[in-house]
Amino acid sequence: MAISELQWPASVTAREFKSPAQLAQRLAADVAERLRAAIAGQGRATLVVSGGRSPVAFFEALRHEKLDWSKVLISLADERWVPVEHADSNAGLLRRHLLQGEVAKARFLGLYRAAANLDAAALEADQALAELPPIDVLVLGMGDDGHTASLFPDSPNLAEGLRVDGERRVLPMLAPSVPHQRLSLTRRLLATAGFTALSVQGEGKLATLRAALADDDLVQMPIRAFLHDPLDIYWCP
Template structure:
């Protein structure tokens, strides 16, 4: 694990944008393309608004999500809508985008979204993660009924989870997919999440799913905090 501490969230976002852009360029240099999976919520907005200006061969990049709420694509809680609004603009408008929930039919039947995504599976090369105050990352929530499957499946892919404390079901990458990425970036800010991170550093436990990514990724996780 590599830890980078910053004095402000703006400084964190700028440093992350530089590092993620560099990781994409390296992947493109090796493969000719790159798949970037990003997180939603409010925290990544500052990163997106900087990353979209980075000098990357965006036409060779496919952007998708590590997880998504099962809501219509134009819903205010949609992570896909957030990506379209803040990342798929300016230079990054040339990138392809794969939504996790594509339409009303997939809202009604999220298993259909999972089937579509897994049938056309492309392993993300670069993954950008956040962390909740309960230690979840992606939509691997400690109390979700599907957590055991999400952590134990050996084939990388997506599944549906039902977090008990969240208002929407989720479509999420499983742990195997997160661990198969070449680069994993984790960011968080504030004292509460710093305390969660400190607990996660004590050792891997399903009670803090983020700890499993941090401890098991073969190349180590890049951790950015403020």
């Protein structure tokens, strides 16, 4: 099934690409265009991205886009509670694949804090993100279980994390796989983005989206919380 065959809400725009490389190039071009527009309009831009292996091609394509990166603030939608030097760190991933060359001029606001425990780290990150300007561009991913950012089904704080009127910007979250401890931006903050893209690849992710459209239980599949807000989906087989 093609992504265009699914019955999307009016707020969703679904785009299909032939290959991961084509998707990464188009997403990078679209993100860069919106960042340039934000800089032109307000003198600065804020970009929030997701980690993991899937966005690497996008990061490396975005790295070559021409814009004034010194006027861009970059942050993360979620993070594993590990130091930047750890192989699983999303901040470390960005340093290797995005924050290179001209992009190194951007300001990076990470989520990891070396606190006594996960709850304390999340509270420190929440306070640090009080200085995050309005998000101009947000790029999300999605797992086969329907999680996005680190808003995982069955995580103890999920209900609070999905509240659009919640009090927190960052919450501690538990993933069903190692490493278990995560920090995640909440829906309250994620939903404020001026432009939100969801980048997904493969028939498995298409099946997940099909299942997400079939019901409205946000706790079972957190991605559902974002399918009725303005969302641009970038998908390839």
